[in-house]
Amino acid sequence: MPNPKHLLQGTLFLSLLLQAVCKSTIEPCSNSDSCNALLGYTLYTDLKVSEVASLFQIDPIALLTANAIDISYPDVEHHILPSKLFLKIPISCSCVDGIRKSVATNYKTRPSDTLSSIADSVYGGLVSSDQLSEANSIPDPSVLDVGQNLVVPLPCTCFNGSDNSLPAIYLSYVVRPVDSLAAIAARYFTTLTDLMNVNAMGSTAINDGDILAVPIPGNDLMLAFLSFSFFSLQFIISVQFLTLSLSLSLSRVAACASSFPKSASDFGLLVPNGSYAITAGHCVQCSCGPRNLNLYCMPASLAVSCSSMQCKGSNLMLGNVTVQQTSGGCNVTSCNYDGIVNGTIATMLSPSLQPRCPGLQEFPPLVAPPTTVAKDTVFGPAPAPLFDGAGPTSSISSVVPSTGLPGFSPANGPISGISSGASATCSLVKPLPTLAYALVILLVKFMIPVAL
């Protein structure tokens, strides 16, 4: 009989080889708190804003603001977004069976849907057909009833809303054949090292024309799993999870963190740099960046009735800031949003003495609802023009902002895009490795008692 240790090693080597096709970053979790996360989603066809929102069961306004799309356009929810447009989908990330994931999305099957068309097209590779069939206990994936309600498990991570102890939000990004890690890093204003650390990667290699995101050799995540839970069932589950998952990579997006009390229903709100969030039943709009990562909230301009947004004991409204130059520095008083508590908008007056008076509030540039996808924006960051009139001004004593919403800046193009051309995702990979892999898992499972 061969040495079990060698056999095990061989088996593992084989398994690593086989599953080198796919990788997804997994975040173990233990509490039941949910957190904010983003999905990187590429439209498979022209869809209305409201249709994209209903695909993920999210608020259309939240979808628009997360992408810094101007919501003041008439009938913006019915605007048709172009196929291949890349969007950031804000989702709530929960903790299911010890792993961070989003399970709040359901999909109602339509005629001619198949599990793989739902996984690869409709959800842009964010889920695999295997995950769909597993999550919905579908014995025969070739038979789908029309109108069947499917749970769509989606990948997400939060890592405590921070990265290198700075606020951060995590985007689950499906790696495309045209991607390189460096380009992804550049696209999201992060560094290669950070991206590698976050994803526990030992190598940046993404081969030309390769549909696979991350090569397994040197993958620290995998090694961590190996060393920590080698002989546990958890290991098997992890490996299985990795095998069946897609080539997802994780991007960290610098964000503005809120500090609402725990009792607030929007506790933990995180707004990615360069975008907006709508909260308090469409009453409050918060923005982040571009110059600093301080959350700034003000009344939203949507036609909804809202409770008072005035700070107690002052005549300041939410978002108003008064500055007064004194000999000791700049006396800044602001009326800040403090979350939705007991169904009402909580505000907090916060005085502070700062060395210098702040300039006018700057807003992330807004873009017009996109109608086309530029072909040359595959790697490039958003070609969004800067909001004019936001230059730093040395106001000695003023109340800012004096205007409501930031002005609209006409867009040169979409937020970002993905080149045309068929993009094969991991789930399209030949079924053979998966099959062989299942055997390998069985083998490993079988070997455990021997090794022990």
Ligand SMILES: *[C@@H]1O[C@H](CO)[C@@H](O)[C@H](O)[C@H]1NC(C)=O
């Ligand atoms: C999570 O972040 C908070 C502050 O944002 C910190 O107090 C806490 O210790 C962190 N928890 C972990 C597990 O890192």
Ligand SMILES: *[C@@H]1O[C@H](CO)[C@@H](O)[C@H](O)[C@H]1NC(C)=O
């Ligand atoms: C925020 O995003 C802008 C571009 O939108 C970028 O120039 C800036 O460096 C980012 N800020 C941080 C702190 O990441």
Ligand SMILES: *[C@@H]1O[C@H](CO)[C@@H](O)[C@H](O)[C@H]1NC(C)=O
């Ligand atoms: C700062 O301004 C607030 C309100 O304008 C005022 O009540 C407070 O006394 C000022 N503090 C200082 C140190 O000037």
Ligand SMILES: *[C@@H]1O[C@H](CO)[C@@H](O)[C@H](O)[C@H]1NC(C)=O
């Ligand atoms: C919320 O309302 C409940 C009763 O309606 C009250 O007991 C509680 O103190 C309120 N909480 C806050 C933070 O105002």
Ligand SMILES: *[C@@H]1O[C@H](CO)[C@@H](O)[C@H](O)[C@H]1NC(C)=O
């Ligand atoms: C305070 O903020 C409100 C809402 O944004 C705005 O309408 C008002 O003009 C601001 N007040 C002053 C004095 O600027």
